[in-house]
Amino acid sequence: MKKLLLIIPVIIGLMACEDPIDVNLDEAEPVLVVDAWINNKPEPQVIKLSMTQPYFDSSQPPPVSNATVMISTSSGDILSFVESTTPGDYIWDPSTSAQGLGPIGTEYQLRIETDGETYVSQSVMNRVPTVDSIKFTFKEERNQFQPEGFYGEFLSTDFVGEGDTYWIKTIKNGVEQNRPFDLTIAFDAGFSQGGVIDGVVFIQPIQDSVNPLNEELDQIVPYQVGDSLYVEIYSITNEAFFFLQELQIQTQRDGGFDEIFTEPFENVPSNIVNSDENGAEVIGYFNVSAVSGRGRRLLN
């Protein structure tokens, strides 16, 4: 829905403008960042440890090496993540491990030891619906924002029962679409928790979310013959949904007229805690997803 607000500057943004400015921000102590989004796909799983950096420092985040990283499951498995050649990247490869994430409903404990501190977190693997089909439809030009061309959409039905949350990823021609405006999450079949849309096909704007925007963020780029579209649904916990919802608010900023509708900056809520209440601060997220996916190539 927020994507549609992007059309506002197209209509009246003639006078509005944006420009980068220099501001002096307060300095702050770096804190540990845990980036632990694990899934049940048969491929190496990565947990990244780094430190926060000053806001305008665009270099790679400083990695945190030599930590002990492990996940224990409610079925008794212990998955050891070992630091790879890339500092700060800790990897567990299911294809070489006798242990596993287990079935839907398994609960997980993450434990990280570094610098004399212990950080812990919990997650659970929730159910994920199958992607039933992908289709392309040729549409006439509807407005400047939605030009003529082939539009993709996916069909999938949310489980009956409130409280399923998902992250929907679009892979176009083998490239994961990871612009801030591509981040699409669903609460049941709708956008948010409040308006309960449960147990039905994902609402239209979510089905349409697989159509990425152009560089200027002012037009959808339709699919062309030969393009491929692969859609993945990741089950996420409700708390992870709220985390991503806030990350959306922070990152989806194109500076257009929709700035009027944006909310003030807030820290995103983390689910990693230091087992010592008075210990060092930690931020980031731990989530274990079940994944479903389906792809299709647009043919003549």
Place this chain on the structure above:
Amino acid sequence: MRVYIITFIFGLACSVIYAQKVSLNGYVKDQANGEALIGATVLVKEIAGGTTTNIYGYYSVTLTPGTYTVEFSYIGYNSIVRTIELTDNQRLDIELETDITELEEIVVLAEDEDANVKSVEMSVAKLDAKTIKKIPAFLGEVDVLRSIQLLPGVSSVGEGSSGFNVRGGNVGQNLVLLDDAPVYNSSHLFGFFSVFNPDAVKDVKLIKGGVPANYGGRLSSILDVRMKEGNSKNLEVSGGVGTVFSRLAVQGPIKKDKASFLVAGRRSYVDLLAAPFTDGATLFFYDLTTKVNYNLNEKNRLFLSGYFGRDVFRFDERQGFDWGSVTGTLRWNHLFNDRLFSNFSFFVSTYDYGFAFGDNDLDKFDWESRILTYTFKPYFNYFINTNNELLIGGESTLYDFKPAQAVGVSDGIVTDISLDEKFSLENAVYIDNTQKVNNKLTLKYGLRFSSFHYLGPGNVFEFEPNEPGFRKSVNEEATFRANRWEVIESYANLEPRASLKYEIGKGSVKASYMRTAQYIHLVSNTAASTPIDVWTPSTNNLEPQIGDQYALGYFRNFGVGNDWEFSVEGYYRDNQNQVEYVRGADIFLNEFLEGELIAGDGRAYGLEFSLKKNKGDFTGWLSYTLGRSELQVEGINRGEWYPTRFDQTHNLKVFGNYSLTSRTSLSANFTFITGAPVTAPTSRFTQQGFIGGHDPLESRNNLRIPPTHRLDLSMTIQMKRMKKGKERKNKDELVISLYNVYGRRNPFSVFFAQDQGLVNLGNPVDTQATRFSIVGAPVPSISYNFKF
């Protein structure tokens, strides 16, 4: 209802006590068009005292029988002096003639020259239509709300924000009235214009403090906009053709001096001109303001007025966003006797907005939200004697909130995600007396008793306590469904109000105190107020806002004929139950909205300076406010006080108008406002390729964005009044204006975000601060206004 009857009987009892005296009473009107004059002075020379006309133009002075010299005066009009032999109650309607024939003089304060000093009113800002029309305006279109922002203590978050802020209060804390009816969103085009059509507006009064007991329901201020009654003498057509929209107003008598009407409309047309370039995408607004009034007889008058307006913003034929208000007011003025004036108003007001998305009926998403209210408001104005004027009345409002009526259709499967309507009833009774103790001291004191009932039907929730600042989850077991009209929660408040004026030498000192209660809340989590903010009632989980305000001021006039006016006022406000939001609050389409809201304390204080020149070739004013506005909420900013988004340390406004020749005048205004505070991160972190901001100290509004300053100019050229020795019937003028003369990019906000493009994993991602300006260049315009 019983209380109304008691107050009414009390009113009658008073009239018996003073029955041995006689009264002189009637209406004071403009001779040219029959419009009632609000606040005209009636001075009885023998007793060196008198009264002023009320908001309907009615006055009543009670005297012992005898012969009196009475002067009727109103600024900009020739005074009339009458010698009256008063033996019995006497009705005397007066029509005053305007004393300007050629150039319309600017009248900053449409009142008696020294009313600023003599009146007990303080913290009041008034503008009349003539003044508003002289202020250089954005795109050449004068606007009521943008004009009042040039007065001390009034501001806005910036271009593109709806509404206005008064003395550090938020937008939802202003009660905006159009002919008594509340207007729940006063903006057109995201606040660039307001719903008030200047062609239909007679009088604008903003009360920032010492609010009399007859007003209530909001913490910060009352903006009382009165519409013209319509010319009761002649048919009058006026209008304008401008850069953004055109206006047309027709007014005239239905029956001469008995009944008149006014119809005024506006329509913006950027969309029509731009249509070939925008592929069906469109943005426009229109509104219609009408009023009919009828003098049934000497004792009874009826008024019927209404407003209807909408903003429409369409992406294409099926998709879009629109919002608008409708108000309707029926008023009956009745004179019970010469000293007891009454008015009974019934009004309806609604505001709604809607979104529509989707390609066809099988795949779409429609969402509407609305507030609808019905109010009955009796009002009695009792002129006890020349030293006491009593107001007694009440107000009863039924609210119907429809937070969301929403339907999603996916591949033909319909899901209704509408939220329950919420109902509530707000009642108030009040008594307010203005007492002239002696020539120096005047007191005004009153008491308002207000109550609020949150009513069924609807689901009633209880929430589990959580760490402050975090979402509270609903206690499913405690949830129950209330029946229709079942009282779920009630609140009641006593709201004392008092002000005094004491004259010292040529000036006066004034002081006031008020307590106000606000039972409905404007829920808005965005940087500025927008058209999609939602009104919500106080409930079992959300308590009413309570505010106390203390103000002290010094008023002094200088110069020949008091043409310079000076005032300084200090205020302190203490507010309870201010609405804030939990982290990541989800305020739309959320059945459990109350779990997203948290309450805190607010305080605001400041000093307001005002210097005005009311007469002569050069007129204008300078207003400066030094202020602070803060909140303290558990769970936000470590529980410490933090500035609100509209905290403006310095707020300077200068407006001047110079009459170059009898037909040409130049106007300028300059604004300087301290940069607004925004919340900024200190650090950044990476998560799944996205870059987020982080502040370990969790400070709120810790960074000041660059200040706002702007100069606007305009020139008004009146067309020739005479043609071939004859007076032209058409009085027309050309207004050329330049907004934001030096093209300053005033920031609406500064935001912090990563680069918006695709991220190649492993490559660094830029983060930056971006200034967003709504108007970043000078905006010239020209418009043509006429009247015949």
